[in-house]
Amino acid sequence: MNLLHILHQPSTFHISKPTPFLPPLSPPQSISLFVSPVSHEFNSHLRFNDFSSPTVSSFSPISLSKRNFRNLRLSKTEASFRSNEEESVYTSSTEFEDLAESGAVYQKTLRLVECSMFAAVSGLAYFLSNSLAIENYFGCFFALPIVISSMRWGVAAGRKTMVATAMLLLVLSGPVKASTYLLMHGLVGFTMGSLWRLGANWGLSICLCAFVRAMGAMGYVLISSFLIRENILALITINIHASLTYLFTAIGVNTIPSMNAIYAIFGTLLLLNCGSFVFLLHILYAVFFTRLGMKASLSLPRWLAKAI
Template sequence: MLTSTTMNILNVHGCYRLQPPISHLSQNTHPTSPTTHHKSKLCYVSSPSILSPYPQFHISKTNPKLRNVRVSEIESPLWTQNNDREENTGSPEDLTMNGDAYQKTLRLVECSMFAALGGLVYILSSSLAIENYFGCFFALPIVFSSMRWDIVAGRKTMVATATLLLVLAGPIKAITYLLMHGFLGLAMGSLWSSKANWGVSVFVSAIVRAMGAMGYVVMYSFLIRENILALITINIHASATFILTSLGYLAIPSMNVIYAIFGTLLLLNCCFFVFLLHLLYALFFTRLGMKASLRLPKWFAKAI
């Protein structure tokens, strides 16, 4: 009697036999006839839905939400693992000791440090009125940068030092540094990095120093509204006249002779100063282990 009652219940719901979940899903997905499709809608609670442990999904071909979903329309991602691997394999090579990025960063850091050191020493020396005692060391950072890296590094050090002095001490200090020490250090560094002869290096550097000194005199003449060059030539003229008179010569030298004497004395002074700088810097670089990059005279190489 229980069996007949169960069959009647199943007949009422329109479900005649038990089907596995896969067959039931296939019937709901692909209906074979309108009657079967109508029966599947009438079976609200059927035996497969009760006995199956898996959830049932009713998929219809006419569903507008799922019609446009295709696997082929998925776009490729912008980031891939291969690109990440290429970046990871390329970056450590640049960060090694011989890498391009590491060398550029090291050169920039050293130029900045030398510029800061040179500017600080110059400002302290000017403030304490001991510039004449430490004047031989102001061009050293520029020469060292040019010797260690190249001429471009020395020029960057000079420009950075002048910019620092312009910000901290004003334009007068910056221009004075460039005329008296900056261009001299750049000329020495350029000649030493190209391994020029000491005679050529001393002569060219002395000319650069003399031109810087003339520019310094002209600048301060403009600032104090007084012709310092005329005062210098007048004193030289008076001294030369006194010397000639004391020797028994009654002659007055012309201004061209005075200018020639002034230029010669200035060039000799610069030559002696630059020669002392060559000796001092060569000794300093030799103690640092940079003797191989220097072209020293034989007498000086034997002396050290």
């Protein structure tokens, strides 16, 4: 009796977690399992809240982000290509501007080429004239390239031409010929070209060039005296003294000139010789520059401008 009463009592069971395998769910879920007390059968009811199936729309942000990343990379590549293209166009345009006749690179290159050409022509002409012993016939043209360089490109270009010619002669003929050219022709051409470039008066130009020529001649005499181990300057003054003594004796003047007077006479004659040579150089170079179409850059005296 008691046993039957115990068997017919209702019983209730609560299971918090399901035993079967369920697929993972993205939103939170609640599952409840109920057992009927009358029939002692298990009636299970599953409630799934807020299920969301994986569709294409859930993966659309990832695909869009990749596409944007690709578009960003393409845009960066295109921008870098455009920037490189613009930079190449700018550099090419600047190079063309520099290579134009009014560009700085073109002018510097032209100045360098002309100075080198003038130095080569002057050095070769001096070397050949020395080798063929015709230096006295072409001596008036040795300073012309330096004057042209100074007139066209400035004082610095004339100095560079003079130094380049001296270095070329140093390689071809040795230090003696190079120093001879520098003292007798190079310094005169540089002085004349500098004064003409600065627009100096002809009187000042002739005086300074004659003084430079005289100093160069004295330097040439000293170098020659050192090379032949003989005092050429003393020989010149002794000969002048002997000639003047003989002249005074022939005239009937019983006097002997002093050595100071001999030196003064020698210096005066040297300056006269150099002055006449430089004066002829001025006239010759003025005519030459006028024929080249550079008359406007010369400050000629009136009598010479009217004659030309």
